[in-house]
Amino acid sequence: MRGLSFFNVAALTLGLAFLYIPILLLVIYSFNESRLVTVWGGFSTRWYGELFRNEPLMRAAWVTIRVAFVTAIFATILGTLAALALTRHGRFRGRALFTGLIYAPMVMPEVITGLSLLLLFVAINLDRGFWTIAVAHTTFAMCFVTVIVQSRLMAFDRTLEEAALDLGAPPWKVFFTITLPIVAPAILAGFLLAFTLSMDDLVIASFTSGPGATTLPMRIYSQVRLGGTPEINAASAILIGLVATAVVIATIVMRRSARMRAAQAD
């Protein structure tokens, strides 16, 4: 612990405790036999069973996963294109507006984004449902993908591409054999981020969904408003578990690429 003062250690410990205790409590009490959320009634997986029998919740989960998947695919493609445009095309006309359009949705309050998209769908008379949610999610998720891929592209050593050209590869082949493989970890990270952002979203989905397309966060929200049930704890624990697994995998992938990047930087 060289260099860490007592104050540093205290800040880290308290900070991490603050971040993790609520989540841990939620996970632990999802195995609580008792219906009373704070009284421990013994270990049980009863609520997990109930959760899987809760048909509307399962349907919502399925909708959410599908929306997230479609969103992640579209957002990754669009975000990667935008990142390429920003890093590889210098000063094109309308670049200032373009960067504005990339950064604004990331900080825009969700109520505004949601409302504006809903009003658009109404104005063009589009039936709301699965696809409108996916389009809405793609719009803000792609901006996050752009920022991730852009930072990777900016750190990218352009001489690698020149070397490949010099060795006789035509430009399209350089892109697919050199650029894409090296940027791939960032694109994958962007995909995962877009997926979780979409799975996570309540506000924008509430505005842009229609009958028949209720997402999991919408369902959880309405149940929480009514007081919450142990089933929601179980659903939360599952989601947390999934995310933790995904993050561990992503960390390993990113580490590998960081090694590569370090080698490149030498």
Add this chain to the structure above:
Amino acid sequence: MQHFTRRLVIIIPYLWLAAFFLWPMAIVLKIALSEPRLAQPPYWPLLDLAAGWDGLVAFFKALSFENFVFLAQDDLYIASLLSSLRISLISTAILITIGFPIAHAMARAPRSWRPILVAAMILPFWTSFLIRVYAWIGILRPEGFLNHYLIGAGLISEPLTILNTEYAVFIALVYTYLPFMVLPLYATLERMDHTLIEAARDLGASRARAFWTVTVPLAKPGIIAGSLLCFIPITGEFVVPDLLGGSQTLMIGRTLWVEFFSNRDWPVAAAVAMVLLVVLVVPIVIFREAESRRMEAGAKGGAKGGAGARDKGERP
């Protein structure tokens, strides 16, 4: 061909954002200037392009600032806007106070620990926002964990009322936005050369003075980035005040939601959105400028630094 594909790389994402971000904003503005109708869609006038120029003129004549006048006359809207800004400012201040020591400790930690600490900071932030807010309901409610343990420990005899007050809102906002503050701060502090502190100490500065005169000024870009990343979305926050704030906590995002979903007054909701947007436009522009400057600096400085602070994927 080559040229055409290069153009497409710009045009496709550009058109998407224009169609699904810029155009919707224009529609919000238009509807904010319309009046509500009991119809589908529930506002008037409707733009009828088939009517040609006359239709266009008639359309613009029918627009009015009535909704904004209404907003200005009704205390509710001004109060919720002011209350939003107040809550957002206080939360951001708390976030800086709590986030700085954490980020500073992370940056001072041995190099091999840092990726793990960053991952630990990011992990909760990947889990659902809604679930993290929900976790606090279980903790803060009168018969919740906090009161349970405090009474159990004999510190209090009556349960504290925290849920459905502004305190609960502050706690949950600080909790959910903490990584947004810590990560940009960490990014700047980590890049800072520690020998600068040693130089300041060598030149006679006390530990505290070195911190205030060297560390804090150099961390300013991180403080600004983190503050904007927290302040802007918190001002428009809906979930936290709705689930934890009780009925007396006014926030503009929630007011908009109620106006839209409960009162079905779309023009007024759109006007509220417009007001919120105007209030936030300055910080958003500052944020964009700071981010693109950081991007460029990052490019010059090589692989270090990296992405916008809110991206969950980037870790060193």
Add this chain to the structure above:
Amino acid sequence: MKRGGVRAVGAVRQDFAPWADPGAVPFIRFENVSKRFGDQVAVADLSLDIYQGEFFCLLGPSGCGKSTLMRMLAGFEAPTGGRILLGDADLAGVAPNRRPVNMMFQSYALFPHMSVEKNIAYGLRQEGMARDAIAARVADMLKLVQMERFAGRAPDQLSGGQRQRVALARALAKRPRVLLLDEPLAALDKKLREETQFELMDIQIELGTTFIVVTHDQEEAMTMADRIAVMDAGRVVQVATPGVIYEQPASRFVADFVGEINLFEARVEGGGAGGDAGGAAGDGALWSLRASEGETAFRVDDPDEALAPGDAVAVAVRPEKMRVFREAEAADAGAVNTLAGEIWDIGYLGDWTVYRIKLDNGRIIRVTRANATRFTENPLALEERVCVDFAPDAAVILRD
């Protein structure tokens, strides 16, 4: 250095001098090439011929345009004016991936996601070469750079010197007609750099490929090159063999950039082919000059025909071509090519000792002395009064 009737200066390969042969056809020609970035001129109306099989160095300070020149040859930049010919073909409009030219990058630019073997095979795969032919060529290349044992390694598992070898092997694998090397040794430490210089020369002679090296390191250029082009501000200021560059620099810039030199401002008094230089030994190129500061007389043996009495020139002398001795020991202090002063600094470098001497007119000059013996009796000390002199043929007259 040979002395006598014919003046000769060091060259790497005595039998290789196509530039001296009027019948030889240049392999690469830069014809009035210029390159502007915005309003910044990187290369200004530059013409240069390079011959087949040459080891050619572009030497100059950073920002002199040498890298731009190389990148134009590789095809990464297009000239704003003039043309570049390779053989008989104008390279204008030929994409970098279609040029018979390969480059070794300063950063090496090894693909981090491919093994050593795959890196070397990359260029061959683009040619559509058969799989076993590629394997054979890669094996050859690994052998050439002595990296057989590292074929399966990833670039990040190699040391700097090993990466340099892989980069070289990769660039040579396609048997390019010209190999461009951009600061090839800049990332290596001093010892390794010296070894590698000789290895590069061996490989170049073995393969007979034309090598063009860009460097800012004069020692590197002097060691390896058949000819050096010294560049300054987008122009070539001198193209010659290393020996000529060093011993007969064309300008003050070249003299100053390559090696150390002492410059004395002077005015021509007489001499030359038909002049009178005080009846000196009949070389026919002996000039007498007088220093602009002080009254020192110089006599310089330099076959420069275009001088006239009264011309302002500089007398340039390399530090190792000057002698330093105690004033008391001087036979005729104040004689021609003799300057008096005192020892200002002494730097002992092992093989050499560097004396900085403050002349009586206030100028500080540099004189080096080889430490040919292990011990010196009664060595020169700081602040001692000394005289410095040089032979008439040790100096060069610079006009600009």
